[in-house]
Amino acid sequence: MAQSRDCVTGTEPSAATDLDLVRLAQAGDVEAFGELVERNRRAVFRAALACVGSPAEADDVAQEAFVTAYRKLDTFRGEAQFRTWLLSITWRKAIDRRKSISRWLRLAVSPGREDSEEEAFDQMERIPSPQRSQEDTVVDDELQRNVTRLIGTLPKKLRDALLLAGTGEHTYEQISQILGAPLGTVKWRVSEARRVLKKKLTALGYAYE
């Protein structure tokens, strides 16, 4: 499967490390950069998706991030991991995109409302995960809709940390570097996001235990 081949660096058939490919790409080897794209595309896409909320927008952001990374490849010195450097670029692009989307939605949907950014995130298009298990299908759909809606109403710092941690592609250390926040702060934000969600769900009448 192509998906399983390109998702994680360790499963790549190529023995070259990311740093080796970066050196080749810096020397002008476009195919080497293409291999880097293949290795990191899922992590980049999911980070963008955690920020902008729309798969179509996340795909566009991912493309922009890779193009920007290729242009700035000479500035990469190898002090950090290539993936972390790439995810930082991705996150900045995604934040810019989210601001423009929110501004557009604020003007188009509800020009007079202040809290439209959170609602805009909630209104974005979603694609159901193909990995949905049989157990997931029997869960109360109303609870799921409420949880999804409430995630959209979280403060952005809590929501970003929660969704990045939920991608399954990024470690807390990487999330810390992407967000520019200390590791303990990132963990607290994830925990706080969960606590706020559970509190709101309890207020809606759902049992905590």
Added chain:
Amino acid sequence: MNNDSSWAGLHDSPLDRAIDRAVREMVQVDPPPGLRRRVLSRLDAAKRPSARITVRYAWAAAAFVIMIAAVMFTRERPDAPVTTVPVASQTAVVPAPTPETRRPIVVPPPPTTPRATASRITREAIPMPRVTNVFGAPSRGVVAASDSGVEAIVTSPAASTPEPPGAVPALVIPPLTAAPIETPAIVIPPLTSAAPKGGL
């Protein structure tokens, strides 16, 4: 790489599981296929316009340099000798205080050097005279009267020169006159001490 072990499994309540599931559905999505191809095509497309833009900039720079060189070449040509043209002195108009005598005396400026007879477009450089003093020579002063009774005092060396054809007549501004305001006298009859009839 994956932190699923710290993400799921530690939260056992139904709400925790619901949160985990919602987050998974939101972000554990695979990218659309063909991302590598799209990225490489964008890189290729980004390279090609840059070459075209470079050529355009080169053409624009060349045209700019040619234009600057042309301007410099035309400016470095020697000018014709500068000739000074006498400037006409100003005219003074002093009207008389009464309408009958308000006849302005307009002193036209002396005739200047004849201008070019025909205005036709030519490619040759026409040396233009350099204007030195637009107010005329100090000796050609203008004396004007501002009091009534003075009809016109104009001294100018060029007073006797005839008015050239097509000259614009001078603007005549009558001076303000101060006349006393006459009001009719108010006559107040003297008061009498006689008591009114039928009084107290």
